[in-house]
Amino acid sequence: MNEELSSRLIALLARIEPLLPPEHAEIDWRRDIAALWERHPLAGGRLVAVSPRDDVSLDDLVGIERQKRALLDNTRAFIAGRPANHALLWGARGTGKSSIIRALLNDLSGEGLRLIQVDRHDLVGLPGLVARLRDQRYRFIVYCDDLSFEASDHAYKALKSVLDGTLTGPPENVLIYATSNRRHLLPEAAVDNTDTRIVDGELHHGDAVEEKISLSDRFGLWLAFHAFNQETFLVACEYWVKYLEGDWHAQAREEALRYATLRGVRSGRAAWQFACQWVGAGE
The missing domain is CATH 1.10.8 (Helicase, Ruva Protein; domain 3)
Incomplete structure (x- = not known):
């Protein structure tokens, strides 16, 4: 390599290096039970180990017995290698949607459960993440907290694809759990119903409604959380x-x-x- 080319390469690397994510210790799933997934335009994505926020357990969560039982049964089936569903936890704010996910991890990490949280803005990198987890021996919940999309937001297409939109689908050791204040994850406006029509006595939704429902329909387990009496x-x-x-x-x-x-x-x-x-x- 001539001197001029070498100098140009060094200068280019000097410009790129500040844009790369800082180094973090490699994830060791024997030790680390939770991580954050961070997408990066140059590095693709990285997993950053995090400690559990608290030691809350399912027994600590009062007033949501039905939801706890349903999610625990689904998660235990998943850990055991039996069929299980992706889960959407939706409803009023502060009613335990996020807490129940943390409690599941605290209670079941000893049985091989691991949790990876993905921010809505990093969902584009979700296919790469689940591909990375395919050959791991642990069972992973990929968790999206407080998930919702605006009408013009197309990031949800990556989530749809991973849930049920590709030839391969997610690996058998990965489930998606999401929490949201919106039942269908997308805003619902009155104008969406203008294309609804009756055909041979049956109600047919318009394309706008069908598009919004199609995302939440990919979650096989819906759990509603309501304000306490x-x-x-x-x-x-x-x-x-x-x-x-x-x-x-x-x-x-x-x-x-x-x-x-x-x-x-x-x-x-x-x-x-x-x-x-x-x-x-x-x-």
């Missing part, structure tokens, strides 16, 4: 107050109801926040 909210408040080693009595109950009224919400998240406030104030 007053009794369930108080049960959750009592649990978390005692969890934080506080006292639960008539005054605490009254303050919990006042807290929910002022916030305008009754949920598991609100119950935890009340408990932190109540116990933290030394009441």
Whole structure:
């Protein structure tokens, strides 16, 4: 290589190097139970090991017994190598959708479950990620939190493809779990129904509606999460107050109801926040 070409190559590498992601220790799935997937335009993508956020377990989550049982059964079937479904957890904010995923990992990581979180903006790299996991001996939940798309957002096509749109589909050791405030992941407007028509007595949706439903339909397990009623909210408040080693009595109950009224919400998240406030104030 002549001197001029060598100098140009060195200069080019110097310009590219700052654009490359920093080095991270290689993932060791025997040790690491959770990771973040970060797409990069030059490096393709990387897995960054992360520690679990907390030690919450399924037993700690109050008021969502049906959802816990359904998701646990589905995940245990997956770990055992039996047929299982991709899962969409949708519903009101703060009702335990994200917490139940973290709890699953904490409870089942010893049985070979691993979790990889993918941000919506990195979904374009999802096919590359699942291909990388194909030959691993562990069972992976690829997790998309608070997932939703705008009408002009085409990133959802990568998710559709991985779920059920390619010849091969995802490997048998990978499932997709997603949480969302939207049942169909996309905004639904009244104008979408203008193309709906009746044909031989049957209701046929227009293309806009069919396109939006087609994504959520690829999740075989739908779990709905709703705001708590007053009794369930108080049960959750009592649990978390005692969890934080506080006292639960008539005054605490009254303050919990006042807290929910002022916030305008009754949920598991609100119950935890009340408990932190109540116990933290030394009441």
